Amino acid sequence: MELAASFGMLPPATVLAQEPPAINPFAPRPAIREDAVPGYVELSDGTILVGHIYMTRDKRLKIYDKSVQRQREIPLSAVAQIECKILKEWMEKEWRFRETTRDEKYYTGRQYPAREYEHTITLKDGRQITGGLAEILYVDPREEGEQGNSPGEPIRLILHKRQKGEIGQTLKDLVYVKMVKLGEEALAEGKRKAGARRPSPSAKPTAGSRIR
Secondary structure, three states: OHHHHHHHOOOHHHHOOOOOOOOOOOOOOOOOOOOOEEEEEEEOOOOEEEEEEEOOOOOOEEEEEOOOOEEEEEOHHHEEEEEEEEEEEEEEEEEEEOOOOOOOEEEEEEEEEEEEEEEEEEEOOOOEEEEEEOEEEEEEOOOOOOOOOOOOOOEEEEEOOEEEOOOOOOHHHOOOEEEEEEOHHHHHHHHHHOOOOOOOOOOOOOOOOOEO
């Protein structure tokens, strides 16, 4: 009786405490995120990625509006299109410091591609904002209502302000996000452009590229 009474005095959460359920790495992925926007992404090499596009939760596009000289924050849901324009591109020479001194550099004879970009965001109401933009987008290639792991994990894409390639690459190798179009009409357009084929998770900008 004393043992039963002692249990009766404990909070229910303590009495009924259980081990947390094990996470199944092979379990189906949850449904498409509620904040994801239908549409497609076009890369500079012609690749079309169709699906539902989103950012890190609660994040907004941050673009430096050069017309008013200040940064603006725009929710992805308010955007109709993002277009990228090359401002400058060149082959950068690789320089290194000599081992005998730290104030003298020498050219290694190797080069890598580099670019600077400008983006124009077109809002659903037709207004446009042009300036520097560096963000990360994700494309979920599944259809609305589809669950499971097929046809692949979300594709991670970088919108660059400045981009550098790897030693030995050319400017042609430096793939970038050329266009993002959002909305149901854009989704249908993307499917037509992609020939109704699902994108491959391996189709993405150059792995060595990065935001600076």
